[in-house]
Amino acid sequence: MMSGGNLSQYLAKSIAVMVFGSNDYINNYLLPSIYSSSYNYSPPDFANLLLNRYARQILALHSVGLRKFVVAGIGPLGCIPNQLATGQAPPGRCVDYVNQMLGTFNEGLRSLVNLLNGNHPGAIFVYGNTYGIFGDILNNPATYGKKILHFLN
Template sequence: MFVIGDSLVDCGNNNYLRSFARSDFMPYGIDFYAGPTGRFSNGKTIIDFLGDLVGLPLLPPFEATITFGRDILKGVNYASAAAGILDESGRNLGDRFSLSQQVKNFKSTLSQLKRKMDERKLEEFLGKSLVLMNLGSNDYINNYLIPSLYPNSSRYNSQDYADLLINHYAIHITVLHNLGLRKFLLAAVGPLGCLPNQIATGDAPPGKCVAFINDMVEVFNKKLISLVDQLNANHTKPSTFVYGNTYGVFTDILNRPDDYGEKLYSSSTILIN
């Protein structure tokens, strides 16, 4: 499994970077056996749970494979907190691996894999691997929604900005596919208007999420669904592209928290990028 994304799936890459977007300190990891590891969570992330389901160990962060020679044969996590689809997103928080840099980092791993197996085995290995991509949040909360630092909100309306993001996303997904990866899970952007830092702006009634931000995110998610459909139409099996409805999952948690009981507090990812 190879993971490309932001803080929701970062497992420690930012520990090695000069960044304000770090979580290698308490209370992060308070319910995790190894304590604070760079996961932006009290416990396991969704990647860790998914790995449990498919029988994979915890994936090493890319930087640990370079610095300490961690094993790459079960997969690598390239995710970086504050990263976005656009290179500029998140620069207000310091260093991070943007989508384009994460793709370059995967190419570095691929070079290592080529030294470990012949061409046929590598093709089979990549074809069976799962690629999980979770990006887009920082292109809004650490770009478009900070007009004092980024000009994009004056350059693009929400439709055009979503098109810009999707077009960049599609280019990098195609690069990964051309490198041999075949099974992709593309996660939606969650309800960003419900993040504490957005509610704190006062742009919503007490106890409510900021509706115009969630509407903006839904524009992106609808275009992501269309991209997934297009990718499946353009590539025959065994290539598979799946849309992960992150927005729906978190909206359900927010609307019906009692249905989730203690699980909501003991193992959920903290919604902070």
């Protein structure tokens, strides 16, 4: 077992990869027949609720000694099979309203990362633009060297 000093040194050298939010949308907000969150919160309000909880989790990990964080945004959920199966998008297209609602969360997360970097010297917070990465893969599959089987077609 590590002593407190050793644990702090270990945590200070570790990298925490934080991936939150997708399930909050897929398994809650986008299921109005089961959960009332989409009736109780507008998309921006729900995003802000998640961001506030996310910030508390990050700060709790920082308080125990973690100093390096990769914080991933949410990818284009309107393009996943779960959402395509709803039939809310034309064939070969993503569910646009789902992807649009994620903008507030991802922009807020990027701002949170900038704020954390400014307020916590000695710590490093990096925003991972998951939406941009997967969006580019879906829109430009040949760029990645192989023909990707596109599940939208």
